[in-house]
Amino acid sequence: KRRNSLNHDDLLSGIIKGDLQALSSGITLLESNRKSDQEEAQKLVNSCLKHSGKSIRVGVTGVPGVGKSTFIEAFGKLVVAKGYKIAVLAVDPSSEKSGGSILGDKTRMNDLSVLENAFIRPSAAGKSLGGVARKTRESIILCEAAGFDFILIETVGVGQSETMVKSMVDFFMLLMLAGAGDELQGIKRGIMEMADALIVTKADGDNLIKARRAKKEYENAIHLFPANENGWIPKTLVASALEQYNIEKTFDTIESFVNHTRINGSFGRNRKQQDKYWLHETITDTLMSNFYSSERLVNEIAVVEKEVIEGRISSFEGAEKLMKIYNHE
Amino acid sequence: KRRNSLNHDDLLSGIIKGDLQALSSGITLLESNRKSDQEEAQKLVNSCLKHSGKSIRVGVTGVPGVGKSTFIEAFGKLVVAKGYKIAVLAVDPSSEKSGGSILGDKTRMNDLSVLENAFIRPSAAGKSLGGVARKTRESIILCEAAGFDFILIETVGVGQSETMVKSMVDFFMLLMLAGAGDELQGIKRGIMEMADALIVTKADGDNLIKARRAKKEYENAIHLFPANENGWIPKTLVASALEQYNIEKTFDTIESFVNHTRINGSFGRNRKQQDKYWLHETITDTLMSNFYSSERLVNEIAVVEKEVIEGRISSFEGAEKLMKIYNHE
Known part of the structure; x- marks a missing residue:
């Protein structure tokens, strides 16, 4: 169906x-796998590019049960109350199988989704993490063209999706x-080291x-981490969405991060690095997918x-053998 | 010069x-960048393959100053005294620039290198980490065909070389x-999590x-790490090469690791996974290097x-544009 x-x-x-219906249709277009839709989507993304780039892009992650949706909803309502527009995009590579989280997100963020200046879009689906990344990055461009000030990229705390989200946001x-017991147990160090803020919820x-x-x-753990290039020391906070406790402080933390990194130039540098990263990441993805989907190699x-x-x-030698078949040698 | x-x-x-001169010539051949040498090297590696696979492959890493060479020398002498043959290969992607560590290694391991059943080969050089990986993996095959029981792959604790070494050894x-002060400072978590044994030297x-x-x-820190698939709990040891303290215990640790993983089948599974990993890693490397060295894209x-x-x-769109030029579209 079209x-x-x-x-x-x-x-x-x-x-x-800033028409949300148009934005929604635009994202649907770029999520489509039809060849003609994809061409249209590329044209649209290119037209939106010059209107993009002005939002603060924020990544949010945490294990299931941490209260991500409740926290994002509380945060989103605060942002809207301050007069800003906020978009929430979800990245959940697992949802393509179950499709479960899509309805879930919409239901859980009901209070936020009815607000005029909020836009909530469930998980981009895709055959590969590369595909999901592309759709999410392009959705950011469309949301920015639609005038959103804050774009939250939400992801569940599993696998490689954090690294992907980290590489497309300003603040993570x-x-x-x-x-119960030891607080450091079970959390992947790599993910902790990526964070600009650690927030203990509930x-x-x-x-x-x-x-x-x-x-x-x-x-205490953060002090042991290698220093960030941008000179920002990750902040730790406790917060309660239920009692609106430290939601404002979360907002202030993001604001001071943005000030800090704009002043020392790392904000813009980081975005340029990300653009370059995604250019080469896409090249790798394309080379690999062309190879592995080659009919000669089935x-x-x-x-x-x-x-x-x-x-x-x-x-x-095995690699060489396959490469020769691939290249018709 | 040939x-x-x-x-x-x-x-x-x-x-x-088991002729060390022939082994040495073989490794020189596969380190050569001449096209004709490379073809000869491939033939040699393939002929050696059926005689390979029987050693215990051990990765050793640590920051400069930790006493790697001294430790390896003490360990190597013990292994030889027990009647085994040991080869030490170094992986040092930085050495291709300075060339400094090559002489260094030889000098430092003088006591070991004079032993009949020991073979020490300095760093494989290469333009890329992928190239170094290939040469090291193939050197392992040659050393195994030459009857070495233990093959140590030594690497300096910088960058990505640990991950590379981890993926070609049985024990890391x-x-x-x-x-002074806090012991956890400055050590990359990822590298600690890869280790099957942590040895405090000197x-x-x-x-x-x-x-x-x-x-x-x-x-204490190890308890917080995610469990290994192979069911092995990483061991911690203190050791002194100077006083021969716990060098034997290191040997016993490796032995019990091998017993443990052979019994539960993970030893063989790990090797098969590694072979598969290197097949696909080489494919990715080749696709990328063909692309980035394409004259059309200069x-x-x-x-x-x-x-x-x-x-x-x-x-x-940028990626697509380059891809079209690359594919003559």
Whole structure:
């Protein structure tokens, strides 16, 4: 079914006026796998590019159960109350299978989604993480052209999606639970090291003392991390979406991060690095997917893998063999 | 200059007999960048393949100053005294520039290198980490065909070389210094998490108490790491090459690791995964290097990078543009 029937100029002018229906259709277009839609989507993204770049892009991650949606909703409402526009995009590479989180997100963020200056878009689906990355990056461009001041990219704390989100945002925050026992258990160091802010959630009622203790432990851990290039020392916070506690402080933290990195120039440098990174990342993705989807190699890859595993040829000779078939040599 | 003048059959039979001169010539051949040498080297590696696979491959890393060479020398002498043959290969991607470490290694391991059953080969040089990886992996095959029981791959604790070494060895050990103050400072978590054994070196004299304290701290830290697939809990040790303290225990640790992983099947599984990994890693490397060395793109890449960074085209359109030029479209 064709959900988008608007032409390029109508979509573009709608998006630039901040029309949420047009924005939504635009994102649907770039999520489409139809060849003709993809060409249209590229045209649209290119037209939106010169209107983009002005938002603060914020990544949010945390394990399921940490209260991401509740936190984002509380944060989003605050941002809107301050007179800004906020878009929330979800990245959930696992959802393409279950499709479960899509309805979930919409339901959970009900209070935020009814606000005029908020836009919530469920998970971009895709066959590969590369595909999801592309769609998310392009959705950011469309949202920026539509005048959003803050763009939150939400991801579940699994696998490689954090690295992907980190490489497309200005500010990355990690939500954490105050657990029983040792606070550092079970959290991947790499993800902690990526964070510009660590926020211990559900800091209310009986949980407050535990949350403060956890914050203290994280704070000590952060001192051991290698320093960030941008000179920013990651902040730790406790917060409660339920009691609106430290939601404003989260906002202030982002603001002072942006000031800090704009003054020392790392804000712009980081974005340029990200653009360059995605250029080369896309090249790698394309080269790989062309190779692995090559019809000439359909049966050959498994055969060579077997030969290599059984020690009949070396990994390097195996690669050369496949490369020759691929290149018709 | 051509350092190798032996033909394939002479080289092969020499290597299989365990002749160190033939082994050395074989490795020189596969380090050569001459096209004809490379073809000869491939033939040699393939002939050696069926005689390979029987050694224990051990990775050793640690920051400069940790006493790697001294430790390896003490360990190597012990291994030889037990009646085994040991080869030490160094991976040092930085040495291709300075060339400094080559002489250094030879000099420092003088006691070991004079032993009949020891073979020490300085750093494989190469234009890329991929090239160094290939040469090292192939050197392992040649050393195994020459009957070595232990193959140590030594690397300096910088950059990505640890990940590379980890993916070509059975057992990975990290040497550490007992520092002043906090023991966890400055060590990359990722590298600690890769280690099957953490060894605090220079545990002698005044340093012994400090080393034991450091070992304790590392031990506590290890409990927080995610469990290994192979069910092995990384061991921590203090050791002194000077006083021959715990060198034997290091050997026993490796032995019990091998027993443990052979019994549960992960030893063989890991090797098969590594072979498969290197097959696909080589494919990626080749695709990328063909692309980036393409004459058609010599000037184009910088032009497109600039367009992307200046926001004139998206990263994705930029990639497409380069891809079209590359594919003559």
